Amino acid sequence: MGAEDERRYSRSRELLARASQWLPQGVSSPFRARAPVPLYIAEAAGCRITDVDGNEYLDYGLAWGPLILGHRHPRLVEAVRAQADRPHTLGAQHELEPLVAEQICRIVPCAERVCFTSSGTEAVQLALRLARAHTRRRLVLKFEGHYHGWVDTILLSHHPSVDAVGDPDDPAVVPESAGQVPNAAENVVVRRWNDVDTLEAAFRKHPGEIAAVVMEAVLCNSGCLLPREGYLGAVRDLCDTHGALLIFDEIITGFRVALPGAQGRYGVTPDLATFGKAIGGGLPLSVVTGRAEVMELVGRGVSFGGTFNGNPLSLAGAHATLTELEREGGAPLFEANRLGERLREGIQQRADARGIALRVTGFGAAFALHFTPRRELTHYRDTLDDDEAQLQRFMRLALSEGVSMVADGRFYMSVVHGKDDVRETLERVDSVLDQMGGESGR
Numbered sequence: 544m545g546a547e548d549e550r551r552y553s554r555s556r557e558l559l560a561r562a563s564q565w566l567p568q569g570v571s572s573p574f575r576a577r578a579p580v581p582l583y584i585a586e587a588a589g590c591r592i593t594d595v596d597g598n599e600y601l602d603y604g605l606a607w608g609p610l611i612l613g614h615r616h617p618r619l620v621e622a623v624r625a626q627a628d629r630p631h632t633l634g635a636q637h638e639l640e641p642l643v644a645e646q647i648c649r650i651v652p653c654a655e656r657v658c659f660t661s662s663g664t665e666a667v668q669l670a671l672r673l674a675r676a677h678t679r680r681r682l683v684l685k686f687e688g689h690y691h692g693w694v695d696t697i698l699l700s701h702h703p704s705v706d707a708v709g710d711p712d713d714p715a716v717v718p719e720s721a722g723q724v725p726n727a728a729e730n731v732v733v734r735r736w737n738d739v740d741t742l743e744a745a746f747r748k749h750p751g752e753i754a755a756v757v758m759e760a761v762l763c764n765s766g767c768l769l770p771r772e773g774y775l776g777a778v779r780d781l782c783d784t785h786g787a788l789l790i791f792d793e794i795i796t797g798f799r800v801a802l803p804g805a806q807g808r809y810g811v812t813p814d815l816a817t818f819g820k821a822i823g824g825g826l827p828l829s830v831v832t833g834r835a836e837v838m839e840l841v842g843r844g845v846s847f848g849g850t851f852n853g854n855p856l857s858l859a860g861a862h863a864t865l866t867e868l869e870r871e872g873g874a875p876l877f878e879a880n881r882l883g884e885r886l887r888e889g890i891q892q893r894a895d896a897r898g899i900a901l902r903v904t905g906f907g908a909a910f911a912l913h914f915t916p917r918r919e920l921t922h923y924r925d926t927l928d929d930d931e932a933q934l935q936r937f938m939r940l941a942l943s944e945g946v947s948m949v950a951d952g953r954f955y956m957s958v959v960h961g962k963d964d965v966r967e968t969l970e971r972v973d974s975v976l977d978q979m980g981g982e983s984g985r
């Protein structure tokens with residue numbers, strides 16, 4: 544960090560040093576320590592945030608995704624404020640539960656029943672348990688580069704190193720954390736995403752053993768890679784042929800790519816889906832939903848619990864968020880994606896015009912930067928050539944120009960980013976790319 548940056552972020556740096564005495568790495572989630580400068584935020588409204596040093600940013604990080612309505616959307620604030628004067632948590636039933644569950648079943652194609660949980664990690668655990676119980680099979684197939692939470696059972700091959708990935712057609716199942724039980728890997732098969740043949744081969748190799756195929760239907764956690772045309776439908780068919788359930792982890796795509804999620808956007812209905820992040824609009828909430836036949840196993844053989852399940856404050860937030868997103872047949876998300884696409888394309892064009900080897904992949908409301916000579920990226924291994932140093936340089940310069948994003952180079956749009964914000968952002972990106980200049984890895 545240069546002297547100018549030290550001055551610019553001095554209060555944030557001071558607070559981080561202080562926090563580091565009590566919190567590991569000074570942060571509440573280690574992913575946050577990866578930001579080029581772990582900022583302390585003082586104020587936030589709409590799509591803008593201000594840090595404790597008084598620097599202002601156009602915010603494309605959106606708290607890693609939840610803030611689909613931006614910061615402190617008036618309808619969300621009103622709903623949560625009203626609920627704050629009512630019970631905060633009950634450990635019993637209340638009227639918001641059927642209200643929000645019904646809303647989800649109206650919006651999401653696969654949704655016939657709903658379970659409320661608090662974090663995405665938890666929701667995925669329940670979905671996997673349901674799939675194993677329903678099929679009476681042990682193995683779960685996941686894909687390289689996909690993230691489904693941090694617990695032992697599934698924190699496997701999220702971002703394996705080049706040395707660890709193994710055979711492209713039969714990848715290694717790579718644990719991602721020290722202290723993880725080694726035999727977690729025995730219950731999981733890993734494959735390359737976006738490739739029907741390798742999936743088919745996995746079903747042949749493990750006949751009658753795979754309970755479920757779980758995936759991010761758009762690979763947001765490895766730089767927002769899109770499914771190839773027809774891929775999701777082919778996976779659906781393979782799951783049906785081999786008696787496995789299909790689980791879409793929509794914790795990022797849900798209430799972001801389109802109102803009915805990736806399943807609605809691509810017209811492929813999974814058996815189960817998980818939602819999180821945006822569903823609560825910023826309050827902690829996640830959901831497992833899907834076919835009644837599978838979901839009804841909950842409490843009838845399949846155990847799960849949670850003190851905060853169905854928390855009224857979170858459900859008030861979800862009700863306000865979904866109601867806002869449902870306006871005019873889903874117009875707010877449609878518009879966020881349209882404007883986001885303009886931003887995505889604008890960044891791509893500006894890099895192309897300067898001969899900078901950059902690919903901006905994804906969809907309007909979630910896209911990511913890859914500094915790579917590759918013209919196309921289709922699965923995790925394609926991202927292993929990304930120039931991480933260039934990305935860090937871009938993010939640091941972007942911060943100093945007043946543009947913040949997710950610490951891995953992702954941009955999230957909210958429904959309150961407007962066309963003037965996009966224009967202003969592109970001007971700032973111009974300045975960033977000018978500063979990156981000829982050293983940008985042509």
Ligand SMILES: Cc1ncc(COP(=O)(O)O)c(C=O)c1O
Binds near residue numbers: 759819
């Ligand atoms: C696709 C996906 N699944 C699951 C999770 C885990 O969610 P949480 O961080 O709420 O536990 C995440 C978090 O980023 C995610 O992106």
